[in-house]
Amino acid sequence: MAESLTIGLAFELELTTDPLGATLSVRVTDAPSSESRRQFLDGAYDALVGARGNLVFQAIDQAHGALESYGTEQDYRVESVIDSFDGVEADRTEREITATWSWSHTAAEFYEFGTSDHTVDGDPLLVFEFNAQEYPYLDEMFPEGTAFLPSVDVSGLPEGRWVRDSLNWLRREVGQ
Amino acid sequence: MSNPAVEWVLDQVADVVDAQPADHPLKRINRDDSTILEGGITKRRDDLMRANYVGAGFADRTAEQEGPEYDLNVDVVVGVRIEGLTGVGGEFGHVDPDGQAGVTFDGDGGLVEQIRNAIYAGREYPDAGRTPVSFTHLSITNEAPQSHLWEDYRRYDFDVVFEGFEAL
Numbered sequence: 431m432a433e434s435l436t437i438g439l440a441f442e443l444e445l446t447t448d449p450l451g452a453t454l455s456v457r458v459t460d461a462p463s464s465e466s467r468r469q470f471l472d473g474a475y476d477a478l479v480g481a482r483g484n485l486v487f488q489a490i491d492q493a494h495g496a497l498e499s500y501g502t503e504q505d506y507r508v509e510s511v512i513d514s515f516d517g518v519e520a521d522r523t524e525r526e527i528t529a530t531w532s533w534s535h536t537a538a539e540f541y542e543f544g545t546s547d548h549t550v551d552g553d554p555l556l557v558f559e560f561n562a563q564e565y566p567y568l569d570e571m572f573p574e575g576t577a578f579l580p581s582v583d584v585s586g587l588p589e590g591r592w593v594r595d596s597l598n599w600l601r602r603e604v605g606q
Numbered sequence: 607m608s609n610p611a612v613e614w615v616l617d618q619v620a621d622v623v624d625a626q627p628a629d630h631p632l633k634r635i636n637r638d639d640s641t642i643l644e645g646g647i648t649k650r651r652d653d654l655m656r657a658n659y660v661g662a663g664f665a666d667r668t669a670e671q672e673g674p675e676y677d678l679n680v681d682v683v684v685g686v687r688i689e690g691l692t693g694v695g696g697e698f699g700h701v702d703p704d705g706q707a708g709v710t711f712d713g714d715g716g717l718v719e720q721i722r723n724a725i726y727a728g729r730e731y732p733d734a735g736r737t738p739v740s741f742t743h744l745s746i747t748n749e750a751p752q753s754h755l756w757e758d759y760r761r762y763d764f765d766v767v768f769e770g771f772e773a774l
Binding site: 595 | 650665666668681683685747748749750751752754755761763765767
């Protein structure tokens, strides 16, 4: 009977929160020989994280592109979130490739998932410097230019989905 | 018209709604048709004092031709969001890790798990497409617990990815 030439694989790509990012693993569960396993993992490592223009790089590039469009649409500054990207950490063992990447800026999650309108409470007070022309009602109350408020209402952020969409894209690419 | 995959997810969760204790109900929201989950916090807080919420909304659709066949490979992504407010410590929400002042949220056997299981129960050939689209299976991806971001608000999102083909 001919030896089976199929390679058994387990591919996992998970979203992480706190910080927002992803973990990826490709594990060879079954291979006809250790040589074929090694060859397969070499190729997979290059395609996923090793080679120029690899798939993980493309997914991150897409995420940043989507976040920039979101920032333009909503008029938010998103550069600091993009700058908080911590790079890709990739590891390779005899049977497995793992890679993780994330964005450490706290706003990353709020842009990804959105927030409702909410109230920020002071402890006991919030202190703001404000522009008198822009906020005439505050100017009336605080002619010195510094406002002391017990709480402020903050309008919510829409859901950006910039990381989740990039991961769904990556799953489709790897699945093909 | 609302997306059939969104409707399918909400239908699939109906049994979970029925299984909730009378004191801690669960309400379903079609996020493409309703603003309840997107409203202001004052109103949202009021909503979450009445019930826990599960919302579903259309997120993405991809159609690609593959190989010489005349069918398209189709992927549809539905975003699911589960929300609650704590019922512990004098709050009037319906979530409690101990299951006393509310239902368990993302713990063992909690609301998130019940909703996930209800969706997985229909994972083979989910009847969630328009007429020319047939889905062969679904998977749940991008599980995102977010309760760490808030003090008394609980939120957990995941994506339901439907995979199938469209006959051209």
